[in-house]
Amino acid sequence: MKYFDVVIIGGGPAGVSAAISAHNTYPAKSIALIRKEEIALIPCGIPYTQATLPDVLSNTLPDGLVTQKAGAELIIDEVIGRKANTLHLKSGEEITYSKLVLATGSIPSSPPIEGIDKEGSFLIQKDVKYLEKLRAKMLDSSDIVIIGGGYIGVELVDEFLKHNKKVTIVELQNQLLPATMDFEFANKLESILKERGANIVLGRYVKSLAGNGQVESVVLDDGTEIPADVVVTCVGCKPNIKLAEIFGLRHDPRYGIKVDEYLRSSEKDVFVIGDAAAKHDFFTGELTDIRLASTAMAEGRLVGSNLFEIKVIRKYRGVLGSFSTKIGNTAFGISGLTELKAKEMNLEYAVGEAITVDRHPGMVPGASPLHLKLIFARYSHVLLGAEMHGGDSVGELVNMLSVMILNKMTDMDIDTMQIGTHPLLTASPIAYPVITATVDAIGKWYQADVT
Amino acid sequence: MKYFDVVIIGGGPAGVSAAISAHNTYPAKSIALIRKEEIALIPCGIPYTQATLPDVLSNTLPDGLVTQKAGAELIIDEVIGRKANTLHLKSGEEITYSKLVLATGSIPSSPPIEGIDKEGSFLIQKDVKYLEKLRAKMLDSSDIVIIGGGYIGVELVDEFLKHNKKVTIVELQNQLLPATMDFEFANKLESILKERGANIVLGRYVKSLAGNGQVESVVLDDGTEIPADVVVTCVGCKPNIKLAEIFGLRHDPRYGIKVDEYLRSSEKDVFVIGDAAAKHDFFTGELTDIRLASTAMAEGRLVGSNLFEIKVIRKYRGVLGSFSTKIGNTAFGISGLTELKAKEMNLEYAVGEAITVDRHPGMVPGASPLHLKLIFARYSHVLLGAEMHGGDSVGELVNMLSVMILNKMTDMDIDTMQIGTHPLLTASPIAYPVITATVDAIGKWYQADVT
Numbered sequence: 001m002k003y004f005d006v007v008i009i010g011g012g013p014a015g016v017s018a019a020i021s022a023h024n025t026y027p028a029k030s031i032a033l034i035r036k037e038e039i040a041l042i043p044c045g046i047p048y049t050q051a052t053l054p055d056v057l058s059n060t061l062p063d064g065l066v067t068q069k070a071g072a073e074l075i076i077d078e079v080i081g082r083k084a085n086t087l088h089l090k091s092g093e094e095i096t097y098s099k100l101v102l103a104t105g106s107i108p109s110s111p112p113i114e115g116i117d118k119e120g121s122f123l124i125q126k127d128v129k130y131l132e133k134l135r136a137k138m139l140d141s142s143d144i145v146i147i148g149g150g151y152i153g154v155e156l157v158d159e160f161l162k163h164n165k166k167v168t169i170v171e172l173q174n175q176l177l178p179a180t181m182d183f184e185f186a187n188k189l190e191s192i193l194k195e196r197g198a199n200i201v202l203g204r205y206v207k208s209l210a211g212n213g214q215v216e217s218v219v220l221d222d223g224t225e226i227p228a229d230v231v232v233t234c235v236g237c238k239p240n241i242k243l244a245e246i247f248g249l250r251h252d253p254r255y256g257i258k259v260d261e262y263l264r265s266s267e268k269d270v271f272v273i274g275d276a277a278a279k280h281d282f283f284t285g286e287l288t289d290i291r292l293a294s295t296a297m298a299e300g301r302l303v304g305s306n307l308f309e310i311k312v313i314r315k316y317r318g319v320l321g322s323f324s325t326k327i328g329n330t331a332f333g334i335s336g337l338t339e340l341k342a343k344e345m346n347l348e349y350a351v352g353e354a355i356t357v358d359r360h361p362g363m364v365p366g367a368s369p370l371h372l373k374l375i376f377a378r379y380s381h382v383l384l385g386a387e388m389h390g391g392d393s394v395g396e397l398v399n400m401l402s403v404m405i406l407n408k409m410t411d412m413d414i415d416t417m418q419i420g421t422h423p424l425l426t427a428s429p430i431a432y433p434v435i436t437a438t439v440d441a442i443g444k445w446y447q448a449d450v451t
Numbered sequence: 452m453k454y455f456d457v458v459i460i461g462g463g464p465a466g467v468s469a470a471i472s473a474h475n476t477y478p479a480k481s482i483a484l485i486r487k488e489e490i491a492l493i494p495c496g497i498p499y500t501q502a503t504l505p506d507v508l509s510n511t512l513p514d515g516l517v518t519q520k521a522g523a524e525l526i527i528d529e530v531i532g533r534k535a536n537t538l539h540l541k542s543g544e545e546i547t548y549s550k551l552v553l554a555t556g557s558i559p560s561s562p563p564i565e566g567i568d569k570e571g572s573f574l575i576q577k578d579v580k581y582l583e584k585l586r587a588k589m590l591d592s593s594d595i596v597i598i599g600g601g602y603i604g605v606e607l608v609d610e611f612l613k614h615n616k617k618v619t620i621v622e623l624q625n626q627l628l629p630a631t632m633d634f635e636f637a638n639k640l641e642s643i644l645k646e647r648g649a650n651i652v653l654g655r656y657v658k659s660l661a662g663n664g665q666v667e668s669v670v671l672d673d674g675t676e677i678p679a680d681v682v683v684t685c686v687g688c689k690p691n692i693k694l695a696e697i698f699g700l701r702h703d704p705r706y707g708i709k710v711d712e713y714l715r716s717s718e719k720d721v722f723v724i725g726d727a728a729a730k731h732d733f734f735t736g737e738l739t740d741i742r743l744a745s746t747a748m749a750e751g752r753l754v755g756s757n758l759f760e761i762k763v764i765r766k767y768r769g770v771l772g773s774f775s776t777k778i779g780n781t782a783f784g785i786s787g788l789t790e791l792k793a794k795e796m797n798l799e800y801a802v803g804e805a806i807t808v809d810r811h812p813g814m815v816p817g818a819s820p821l822h823l824k825l826i827f828a829r830y831s832h833v834l835l836g837a838e839m840h841g842g843d844s845v846g847e848l849v850n851m852l853s854v855m856i857l858n859k860m861t862d863m864d865i866d867t868m869q870i871g872t873h874p875l876l877t878a879s880p881i882a883y884p885v886i887t888a889t890v891d892a893i894g895k896w897y898q899a900d901v902t
Binding site: 013016017021024025027065292295314316323325326333360363364398399403406412413415416418420422423428430432 | 499505849850
């Protein structure tokens with residue numbers, strides 16, 4: 001039987017960041033990280049293992065982060081039981097801990113579609129061999145159907161198109177990315193995918209996969225049949241709560257293992273971080289389905305620092321939801337509330353928009369068009385949401401807007417803010433999109449007051 | 452004699468943004484903008500009129516911003532006097548105002564160098580014809596010397612190198628960008644310029660320009676002679692206070708026209724914005740020499756909104772100083788305090804650093820190395836400064852860090868913050884530079900406590 005001061009179960013971003021943070025904070029403590037997978041993957045890189053990267057192994061989360069940067073022992077094994085503070089592993093090994101961190105992640109949802117187990121039908125598993133099999137099969141195929149129009153779905157379409165496959169994506173709602181993007185932005189994304197050759201089917205769902213052993217086609221609810229030799233289902237994921245069940249921790253099957261402000265479970269020495277932990281919405285405080293690597297890692301860092309006493313006071317608890325992606329040559333970014341969510345919340349809001357170019361003057365080489373939409377609370381004047389598409393600068397622009405939302409900046413704060421601009425790097429100071437869209441919103445209020 | 456509710460003098464970014472903001476806020480008011488120049492230029496684009504852009508006119512600030520977006524009358528003329536609220540123009544025209552905004556900018560400093568008036572010697576004037584003459588002369592030259600190692604100086608070196616000229620830059624201090632960049636970052640910039648063929652002379656100043664009518668060489672204080680058929684002097688600028696003298700407004704010859712929190716001069720109906728207005732440092736409150744288009748435009752927006760009553764409460768008064776530039780293929784960004792300035796202020800600080808790649812995994816196409824340095828107050832834990840070099844994403848990353856500094860975020864706030872990451876757009880969530888550098892600083896404090 002081995003003893004470690006800290007044992008972390010799970011080797012994804014949450015577990016790894018908790019290990020690094022624990023070592024950074026408590027360098028004298030012994031740390032072990034137990035994970036099932038021989039090789040850990042970078043979750044958000046998974047779609048890109050299919051075309052942009054040369055192979056699946058290029059998307060590896062290096063073990064050195066655990067063994068060197070976190071000075072931890074890496075144990076490839078599976079936890080199957082526990083007695084007091086001693087964990088039982090599948091190999092027969094026993095490990096005793098002082099503090100335990102569960103970072104067991106999520107598992108892809110598999111909807112009740114007839115024939116979903118046929119050969120050629122895949123989910124998105126965080127598993128090297130599985131993804132290598134998908135890549136090999138996909139390269140050998142001609143017709144691919146993606147079920148589910150979330151981020152992974154649209155990114156996979158873009159990747160498979162790079163191999164000149166015939167790709168169809170089927171989404172139940174009337175737009176792609178229905179949970180996180182307003183209609184006009186989703187519409188832009190759809191038009192780029194269509195230009196690139198994708199077939200987009202909205203407002204329909206898949207009833208069954210047809211074929212004799214190997215999938216041959218996908219049958220929709222209206223009877224339409226779409227040829228397919230590869231089908232990838234990515235309709236979301238659910239928290240992996242298996243250990244909560246075994247250990248008897250308080251949990252919710254849909255939202256995850258219950259935790260307090262400091263990610264402590266119903267047992268005081270057991271922390272839960274990442275996709276396995278239940279999360280709350282930044283704006284409403286309600287339980288939310290949004291599970292992101294960035295949130296998981298913020299939780300990992302917090303728990304790593306606070307294992308033996310609370311050192312770091314948590315400032316931002318709720319999940320803000322900051323997303324970015326790139327389809328073709330256009331980047332998309334979303335942070336906080338969309339207009340659709342504002343309506344669902346019954347929130348009185350105002351919209352500001354800017355349409356500009358991300359370099360100045362606009363003829364500078366490398367300039368891309370940029371469209372930004374901001375959502376403010378109508379009377380509190382607080383920034384609540386941002387959506388945009390443009391060039392690669394969207395990747396950090398969305399993070400800048402996240403910082404503004406997290407800090408509850410108002411339109412007036414943004415209007416009087418100083419930003420840096422440069423011809424070869426940003427929009428012109430006179431057309432800087434964040435300020436232009438803010439001024440647009442302010443202008444609407446002034447006009448409303450006049451009339 | 453004409454009457455306007457609002458008269459703005461000066462057509463640079465400050466004046467234009469004040470006009471737009473005034474029209475947005477008070478659509479019923481009549482506005483006139485008076486400027487001397489036939490054509491207005493985008494100030495930060497000026498260096499790029501020499502190579503990146505096809506010509507100087509490509510860097511024009513469009514008149515439509517004044518005449519259409521701000522619905523203002525554009526008057527090309529010069530104010531030479533005033534009686535009560537009536538301005539006298541050079542053309543003989545008289546214009547009466549209710550509110551007056553001075554946005555008369557700055558004029559380039561011309562150091563007392565012997566022979567600086569010779570043919571082939573230039574300053575950086577915001578004037579189309581002058582810059583066209585520089586471009587023509589430069590294209591025809593073989594040896595160029597730049598006097599002054601600030602932003603305009605290093606950007607001009609990079610531009611002139613694109614025409615394969617022999618370029619020397621002379622800076623009095625022992626590094627380029629001495630006022631705004633720590634040594635190791637300036638050093639990186641210097642090494643890029645050297646690789647691209649520049650000759651960099653540090654710790655020296657120019658005593659005289661030699662030549663018979665036309666400049667032929669530059670003579671340094673140690674007697675060294677450097678051949679030159681074009682010399683460009685860019686050693687900073689001073690506020691244009693001419694109208695303050697004529698009107699009898701309170702002013703300081705070095706720092707500019709004195710204003711209150713709302714940019715009101717010593718006369719209650721006269722506002723001053725941009726380079727002409729005296730400014731205070733964000734950290735110390737002292738008068739500062741930093742004059743930026745982004746600050747000028749924040750002032751323009753504030754004054755435009757507050758002309759007839761204070762509507763917008765000012766949140767950030769002091770000049771933060773957010774800069775970005777690009778030399779060769781490397782972008783540089785600085786916001787707030789450098790380590791050098793922290794020392795000068797006698798501030799107890801801690802440094803956090805991150806060396807990473809701006810995409811993930813690092814082999815994704817388009818990835819560039821990224822180096823970030825953050826400065827925190829040692830005991831208050833507040834973020835005070837950021838310096839970085841990397842790919843083009845630096846342009847918005849520096850603005851994100853400005854927002855953090857303006858909001859006085861602490862290391863702990865940043866540690867618990869959520870950011871979005873994407874393989875094709877940002878660093879990995881596990882190596883996200885802002886968080887990695889913050890965690891590095893926190894780690895140092897923990898270790899200091901242990902020892």
